[in-house]
Amino acid sequence: MADRFPSLDDFSAEPSGTIGSPTGTASSEDFLARERALLGEDADQFATPNDQRLQTAATVQDAGDDGMLVVGGGGENLEGVEAVGRFDSSFPALESQNEQVAPGGTITGTSSAFQSSYSTYKQPEEETEAIREWRKKRDEELARRSAASAERKAATITKAQQDIDDYYESYNKRTDRAKERTRNEAEDFLANREDTAAGGTSWERIAKLVDVSGKGSKGGASGSGKERFRELLIELKKDEGAPGAAGV
Numbered sequence: 001m002a003d004r005f006p007s008l009d010d011f012s013a014e015p016s017g018t019i020g021s022p023t024g025t026a027s028s029e030d031f032l033a034r035e036r037a038l039l040g041e042d043a044d045q046f047a048t049p050n051d052q053r054l055q056t057a058a059t060v061q062d063a064g065d066d067g068m069l070v071v072g073g074g075g076e077n078l079e080g081v082e083a084v085g086r087f088d089s090s091f092p093a094l095e096s097q098n099e100q101v102a103p104g105g106t107i108t109g110t111s112s113a114f115q116s117s118y119s120t121y122k123q124p125e126e127e128t129e130a131i132r133e134w135r136k137k138r139d140e141e142l143a144r145r146s147a148a149s150a151e152r153k154a155a156t157i158t159k160a161q162q163d164i165d166d167y168y169e170s171y172n173k174r175t176d177r178a179k180e181r182t183r184n185e186a187e188d189f190l191a192n193r194e195d196t197a198a199g200g201t202s203w204e205r206i207a208k209l210v211d212v213s214g215k216g217s218k219g220g221a222s223g224s225g226k227e228r229f230r231e232l233l234i235e236l237k238k239d240e241g242a243p244g245a246a247g248v
Contacts, residue, residue, distance in 0.1 A: 202244055203236040 039046065127135075192208065212230045215221055236242045 201237070201240055201242075203233070203239075203242060207233055207237040 035046075210233060212233055221227065
């Protein structure tokens with residue numbers, strides 16, 4: 001039993017560092033080395049995952065001190081080292097200075113580049129032969145339609161002006177004919193009035209004012225009811241000795 005368990009005197013000496021202090025890694029390494037030396041082959045029976053992590057951290061520290069990286073300890077140990085590295089990168093020390101933060105706390109720079117909402121000007125591509133041919137035909141068709149429309153418009157305006165001129169010319173002719181007819185009728189009326197007032201018997205002058213032609217209803221035609229009056233008036237006209245022929 002004595003050869004398997006160390007004496008209490010061996011623990012009287014205080015280790016050079018304590019766990020949790022800045023030199024805790026070196027003290028833990030020395031402690032584990034002494035325990036393993038005392039236990040001998042039975043040291044693996046008392047090993048724990050914490051012992052393995054401490055030994056791995058010590059190995060990494062030794063490698064960092066020597067300027068070399070020693071790989072060992074398996075995937076679990078590497079995960080622990082990586083976790084420590086991620087923690088340090090995510091939560092840097094407060095003493096570290098951020099060059100992108102001004103003294104007042106204003107952010108002076110970002111890691112990502114500025115993305116402008118305006119795209120750069122792009123030179124338009126040259127039109128193909130087919131597009132140029134289509135554009136030429138389109139312009140020619142538009143010009144032809146515009147010319148045809150202007151020609152139709154001019155023809156419509158010319159025809160409208162000619163129709164207006166013809167209308168006024170016809171109107172003036174009709175007006176002139178109406179004036180001439182009215183003037184002739186007025187002259188005939190005045191002449192007939194003078195003729196009926198002079199010469200002949202009274203029945204002759206009366207017969208000039210009454211239509212005794214025998215044509216139509218006005219002239220005393222047969223069946224009009226005026227034929228007897230017409231016949232009587234004609235007989236009185238011919239008889240100079242008829243009553244009232246000499247006038248009043």
